[in-house]
Every structure is written in structure tokens, then in C-alpha cells.
């Protein structure tokens with residue numbers, strides 16, 4: 001059965017499955033057409049119980065920006081959850097969340113159903129966050145205009161891990177941050193090269209032309225470790 005992802009948003013058009021943007025192309029689109037994953041964007045506005053279909057209001061205590069109201073979010077979550085009997089893992093995209101890392105993506109890719117809340121404006125009324133207790137997830141230490149792009153990033157990262165999403169010549173196991181090596185270390189990827197052998201006077205590492213698969217594998221692992229040491233020592237943990 002296809003994994004199901006619902007997105008609650010005031011901009012459902014951003015997730016149009018026919019649109020040749022973001023999730024409409026490449027691996028997520030292929031996983032979807034293979035029936036491995038499906039996603040549905042639901043407009044939060046449709047659940048606003050006021051006549052202007054307003055989903056936000058001014059913040060108590062004053063200040064700039066608008067705050068998403070509890071009621072439309074609460075009602076939309078329950079209405080959408082009722083569309084499928086499988087329990088949904090609730091995820092709220094927010095810069096206040098836990099950082100999205102490959103281990104978290106792997107965890108989420110194993111769940112039958114996700115419900116992603118894409119907030120906008122200054123944020124969401126804290127009371128509905130408390131009442132729904134979603135997993136709060138951040139893409140990183142910067143602020144996007146809304147959670148929609150963040151939700152697309154999450155869906156893309158999850159979709160490619162679903163068995164069958166990648167072709168035979170593609171492998172999620174070789175990606176940066178995937179577990180490799182005897183210790184299961186998570187490393188940055190190694191450099192890659194393709195034809196021609198000489199490009200503007202620049203050659204390619206000799207070992208890659210040797211045809212010796214064991215040597216190539218050892219070289220790649222060493223490159224991954226060296227890159228990780230120099231660019232992201234934080235990934236290797238404290239040095240003993």
C-alpha cells in the first residue's frame with residue numbers, strides 16, 4: 001500500500017501533482033506514479049468557521065505579523081486524519097523544530113502515513129500545537145516564508161527512500177549521510193567523475209580508471225572520511 005502524506009496548507013497549489021515543479025518531476029514523481037507514495041494538499045481555509053475563511057489573526061500582546069488560529073488547524077487535522085484508517089504521524093514544519101537529518105528521514109520513511117502542517121505568518125497559536133503534539137521539524141537555522149517548501153524538502157527526502165523509488169543504477173546507500181563503513185559512520189559523499197578523462201587539462205584520479213573494484217571502494221571510503229574530517233568534523237563526533 002502506498003505511503004500517504006497529507007499536507008495542510010493555505011497554499012495547496014504549491015503541491016499540484018500535475019505541476020512540473022518540485023515534486024512533479026524526478027524521483028518523487030516517479031515514486032508516486034509507481035504507486036509507492038501519494039500526497040494530498042488540503043486547504044486550511046476550507047476549515048475556517050468564519051465567513052471570510054480567515055485562518056489567521058493578530059497576535060495577543062501586539063507586534064507585527066499574524067498568527068494562525070487554533071480552530072482551522074484542529075478541525076483540518078481531524079478531518080484529514082479520518083480520510084484513512086492508518087494512524088498519521090503529525091509533523092509541524094517550523095524553525096523551532098528538531099533539525100531534519102538523514103536518520104530522521106529514514107525513520108519517517110518507515111511510517112505508513114504522515115500529516116504535515118505547513119505554517120505561515122508569524123507562527124501557529126501555541127495551544128493547538130500543544131493539543132496536537134506534532135513532531136516539530138526544522139530544515140535549518142534560517143527562516144523560510146512558510147512551511148510549504150520545507151514540507152516539499154521532507155517529502156522529497158522521504159520519497160527516495162521508499163523501496164522501489166530509485167532505479168537499479170541509483171542507490172540511496174551511497175548518498176552523503178547514509179550509514180557506511182564498518183562502524184556505520186555517516187559521512188559526506190566522495191567526489192565523482194565522468195567522461196572525458198581530460199577536461200581543460202584536468203585529469204581524473206588514476207585509481208578510478210584501474211578497474212580494480214576493491215581499490216576504488218577503498219579510495220572512495222577514504223575520500224569520504226577526508227571530506228567529512230575537513231568540511232564537517234561535527235559529523236564524526238568527539239575525537240578520542
Ligand code: ADE
Nearest residue numbers: 093094095138139144150
Ligand atoms: N518554516 C519557516 N522556516 C522553516 C525552517 N527553517 N524549517 C522548517 N520550517 C520552516
